Amino acid sequence: MTLSPNQVSKISQKISSSQVYYTDIRAELTDHIACKIEAELQKAEDFENLLQKSFAEVNPKKFQQSLLIQAHLNSLKAFLGNLGDLRIMVKTILMTFVIGSFINLFSKNTPEFAETVLKTAFLIACCSSFILVLLGNKYYGNSRLLTAANVLFLLASLSQFFLRLEWLNWTGATHQQLLFSLSACFSFILCSGYTNIYRQFKKLKHA
Known part of the structure; x- marks a missing residue:
């Protein structure tokens, strides 16, 4: 019935x-x-x-919790799956070249300061994803959109902690090479994360 x-x-x-x-x-x-x-x-x-x-x-709360966990796992899977996306990798390479070249201008004498500048700019860019999703957006209550932004912010925060020049010195690479590597990692996180957010926007607009 x-x-x-x-x-x-x-x-x-x-x-x-x-x-x-x-x-x-x-x-x-x-x-x-x-x-x-x-x-x-x-x-x-x-x-x-x-x-x-x-x-x-x-139980509504448990139902919601279960779907949120699944949404985060799906978002993380989509994020890592972007490693095979040619367009995203091209954007990552271009961004790495631009950012890496800028950082390299003053990394020879002050590599630690260059690392701080790089990480600060990266974190600001990632935090902007929450502003993009939460402010002035009629879709702010959508769990899949919020989890895409949440995964970006989480990975950005973890990379800030684990990717450090002092922890990577064991590789034997120069500070300039390490900073380029950090730029590549951060660039991919940004490109992949924002692509996932954009995809969720697109799905919602066509729903």
């Missing part, structure tokens, strides 16, 4: 009050519970009782 628009609205309202924060997860949970209720209504059970029963069986 198909639910009426009023009944679907009641499900949606109940989900909205159950601390499910993301619009796409609310829609998916609404559809999930509606399907459960429709199957049971064929047995002539009361809608209100079935609604309470369905919410008891499907």
